[in-house]
Amino acid sequence: MIFETIVTTQNSSGEVHIAPMGIHKQDDLFIILPFRPSTTLTNLLSTQTAIINFSDDVRIFAGCLTGRRNWPLKMAEKVTGHVLENTLAHSEVKLLRMEDDPVRPKLFCQTVHTVNHKPFTGFNRAQFAVLEAAILVSRLDRLTPKKIESELDYLRIGLEKTAGPVELEAWQWLMEAVAHYQQESKP
Ligand SMILES: Cc1cc2nc3c(=O)[nH]c(=O)nc-3n(C[C@H](O)[C@H](O)[C@H](O)COP(=O)(O)O)c2cc1C
Structure with a gap:
């Protein structure tokens, strides 16, 4: 089973990095799987610590994918690192x-x-729709315009029926990123 989380790490100078990551669980261990190159990977190898945030604020997922990485943080309690202010739980x-x-x-x-x-x-x-759309945005260069449109049309059904303002804002950021990519990749 994979859990969609937000991982916070920091580099040796204390600069915090926030990234959505699908985390696997094996017995009592979490497995983080960053694709190279990855700041999360570099930071974790450097400091040996990370915070896994279990947040339902989908703006953080969509925000990180669209250049909005400045989310409120507080100090972690037992390791060197930072926790998202807006998280249901963290490890x-x-x-x-x-x-x-x-x-x-x-x-x-x-x-x-x-x-x-x-x-x-x-x-x-709607939260599910935003997460799926965020994953699409992270793969725009590997998907055809037709595939992107058909996936978004399906996701929009659940979004329009169940979203609150947080989900609508996150969706808007992602749709702007899709439109921008399509504009840039026009021949
Ligand atoms: C829901 C979700 C799950 C993701 N899971 C992963 C993952 O497991 N590994 C990964 O490398 N990137 C994942 N991504 C994409 C990264 O968040 C994004 O590419 C990020 O910049 C990772 O690279 P970084 O460590 O350099 O920040 C995910 C994105 C989303 C929206």
């Missing part, structure tokens, strides 16, 4: 070992500390 993890790979290494991480901040309020189809 502070330490790198245990890496299974190296030229494309996508596997970073096995041990949880040091977990905090629940807010209750889970239920599934929402």
